[in-house]
Each structure stands twice: as C-alpha cells, then as structure tokens.
C-alpha cells in the first residue's frame with residue numbers, strides 16, 4: 709500500500725509556500741537559457757529567431773522571458789496541466805506589459821497534437837521529453853516537433869547524465885531561505901526508468917515533500933541523437949558546457965563539440981536543425 713503523504717502543518721512556512729515560486733528560484737534560469745537559444749539560432753541562421761514555441765511550458769516562464777527580449781518576439785507555450793498554466797497566466801503573464809501580453813499565449817494542448825503556426829524555435833527544456841519511455845514514443849514526439857518548425861527552424865532540448873545520475877540519491881542545494889532537494893528515488897537499469905522528486909525544506913524545518921514528481925526514462929546522449937536523426941533532423945549537435953578555470957565547475961557557456969568528458973554529473977543542450 710502506498711504510504712500516505714503528510715501535508716505540511718498549518719502555520720508552517722511549507723503550508724503557505726507556493727511550489728511554483730520555489731521551483732522557479734531553484735531550478736530555472738530562463739535568462740541564460742534564452743541567451744543560449746537566441747545566440748545559437750543567430751549563429752546558425754544569420755538572423756534572429758522571432759517566434760518561439762515552448763513545449764511542456766509549465767508556467768511559461770521561458771516564453772515570458774522571450775517576449776520581453778524584443779518587441780517583435782512572440783511565443784506560444786503548450787502544456788497539459790491547466791493548474792500550472794493558470795498559475796503562469798496569473799503570476800507571470802499578468803506581470804508583463806500589455807504589449808508583451810499580446811505577444812504570448814499559453815495553451816492547454818498535448819505536444820503530440822500541437823496545432824500552431826511554424827516556429828523559428830521549439831524548446832523542450834528541463835528534460836520533459838523523458839516522459840516518453842520508448843524509442844517509438846520519443847521518435848514520434850521528435851517528428852511532431854520537427855513538423856512544427858519553419859523550414860529553417862531549430863529544435864532545442866536539454867539532457868543530463870554522468871554516473872551520479874544513475875544513483876538513488878537525495879542531493880541538497882541551499883538557498884538563502886530554503887533548501888532544494890533533487891531526489892533520485894528509484895532507478896531501474898533494465899528499463900532505464902527512474903522516479904525523481906523535488907522537495908523543499910524551509911527555515912522552520914517544515915517540508916514541502918514531493919512538490920514535483922517525474923516518472924521518466926533516463927535517455928543517453930547517443931540514444932537521443934539517434935532518435936533525432938531518425939525523426940528527420942538534418943543536423944544534430946550536442947553543446948557541452950565549458951569549464952571555469954578557477955573553480956573547475958561549469959561556466960554556463962555551451963559550445964558545439966563531439967567530445968565530452970567523464971564528469972560525474974553534466975547537463976548539455978542538443979540543437980537540431982530541421
């Protein structure tokens with residue numbers, strides 16, 4: 709029998725905490741993500757991308773960043789979860805100027821049935837495509853994404869790996885007013901399936917347990933690249949993160965290469981041209 713999930717006690721920080729707010733603080737960095745997308749598209753195509761489609765958009769935070777970058781930028785975000793979309797509309801879109809609001813639309817739509825004008829750029833970030841657990845299902849999604857692009861469109865996804873990613877671990881990152889936990893709860897090496905949670909712990913020792921849960925297959929980079937090519941993309945390129953010489957840590961700059969390193973834990977972008 710599944711263990712009953714304890715809700716936070718009334719009066720605690722966790723009780724009144726908004727999970728989307730803490731997710732945004734702990735997980736997302738939409739500014740650097742859009743920097744990478746904007747620059748890479750311009751390098752590849754010799755012009756600026758203007759219309760962005762954000763698949764699995766959640767609260768649409770990345771799309772909001774996009775429409776704030778330029779008065780001609782437009783964005784559409786697709787997600788299946790109306791609660792999450794509503795949060796984005798009320799908290800992120802409402803904070804934009806009326807002109808920016810007119811250039812963004814968050815829609816309750818399955819990415820597999822996307823019905824949108826051809827996009828310059830499609831994003832599927834924070835590893836969301838890993839919810840497709842078979843080669844056929846993932847290839848089908850990649851085919852749909854490719855079909856949704858303009859003729860010179862580019863598809864951006866991220867991926868993670870390294871030997872730490874296969875371990876059942878709970879990794880803590882501390883922020884000023886809370887701790888963020890990335891919890892790799894289960895990993896099955898036979899199917900590649902994994903179950904992960906995000907938890908938040910606050911200064912009064914209250915917890916927002918399982919604020920988010922991901923039931924995924926942890927795909928490897930060769931598998932993902934093969935499937936993107938099978939889906940018809942003409943060029944598929946991994947962008948590896950550069951290293952800060954002083955700290956030895958990632959420097960947030962990504963460059964195209966076919967040679968990675970045996971890091972215990974890495975994140976890359978994969979850029980696919982239609």
Ligand SMILES: C[S@@+](CC[C@H](N)C(=O)[O-])C[C@H]1O[C@@H](n2cnc3c(N)ncnc32)[C@H](O)[C@@H]1O
Pocket residue numbers: 736763764765766767786787788789792817818819820832833834835836839
């Ligand atoms: C990991 S969250 C992604 C959040 C956001 N993209 C980010 O970068 O932080 C995955 C989202 O995908 C949505 N989702 C799952 N299956 C979907 C599908 N078939 N079509 C559209 N959205 C889907 C879920 O509702 C959830 O909001």
